[in-house]
Amino acid sequence: xxxxxxxxxxxxxxxxxxxxxxxxxLSKQLLAPFGNSTExxxxxxxxxxxLATGEWVNSEPLKLKDLRGRVVLIEFWTxxxxxxxxxxxxVKSWADRYGEKGLTVxxxxxxxxxxxxxVEHLRxxxxxxxxxxxxxxxxxxxxxxxxxxEAWPTVFVLDKQGRIRWTRVGEGDYDETERLIQKLxxxxxx
Numbered sequence: 503x504x505x506x507x508x509x510x511x512x513x514x515x516x517x518x519x520x521x522x523x524x525x526x527x528l529s530k531q532l533l534a535p536f537g538n539s540t541e542x543x544x545x546x547x548x549x550x551x552x553l554a555t556g557e558w559v560n561s562e563p564l565k566l567k568d569l570r571g572r573v574v575l576i577e578f579w580t581x582x583x584x585x586x587x588x589x590x591x592x593v594k595s596w597a598d599r600y601g602e603k604g605l606t607v608x609x610x611x612x613x614x615x616x617x618x619x620x621v622e623h624l625r626x627x628x629x630x631x632x633x634x635x636x637x638x639x640x641x642x643x644x645x646x647x648x649x650x651x652e653a654w655p656t657v658f659v660l661d662k663q664g665r666i667r668w669t670r671v672g673e674g675d676y677d678e679t680e681r682l683i684q685k686l687x688x689x690x691x692x
Contacts, residue, residue, distance in 0.1 A: 537673050538670075539669065539674075539675045540668070540669045547667055549665055550574075550649075550660050550664055550666050551649060553576075553608070553610065554640065554642070554644035554645045555644075556640055557638070558638050559625055559628050560628065560634060560635060560636050560637060561636030569606050570662065570663065570691070572605065572606050573600075573604055573606070573660065573687050574606045574607075574608065574660040575608070575660075576607075576609075576610055576659075576660070577593055577608070577609050577655055577657045578610045578612050578640075578645075578646060578651045578654060578656040579610070579611060579612075579654055580611060580654050581623075581631070582617075583655065585654060585673050588673050589655050589676075592676045593607060594633065594635070596680065597634065600684075600687060601635075605687065606635075609633065609636070610637075610640050611624055611637055612645070612646045612651070612654070613640075619639075653671050655673070656671050657679065659679065661686050662689060667682065668682050
């Protein structure tokens, strides 16, 4: 088969797959890995599970119950994940801009590969990436499983009562996430 016929065959195949995907409603499922967000109303949102025990970088161990009265952003990430690195400038910016206004950012490092389990590798990457907020290791995926995380990165935003008010899987929705952070910071703690 010559190159021209091969390109035509590939193009036709792509068009057929796209048409079938659209016709069967699978497009939303196939696009899900690129990200999706969910906002929860305060009355219907669940209290966030406590963070499992792990080694802490940039902080003494934190407990969510001790952070009541603060908005908490929890990001599940791993240092080898390019999507996590793409979200990092936004997460660092929120930690810097809103930390003194009542936001606590916590990185939960749930490794994808064996070399990411090494705490010294994590410490080196945290320094290299300029991360100043607390990071906790989750090498056994206890926190990952408690939050029912399925992909890196996943962000949870908790209100001042410790309830999950926002979830974002994947990259994107940075403006929407920031607006929610601002909204939750303005809410009265009860």
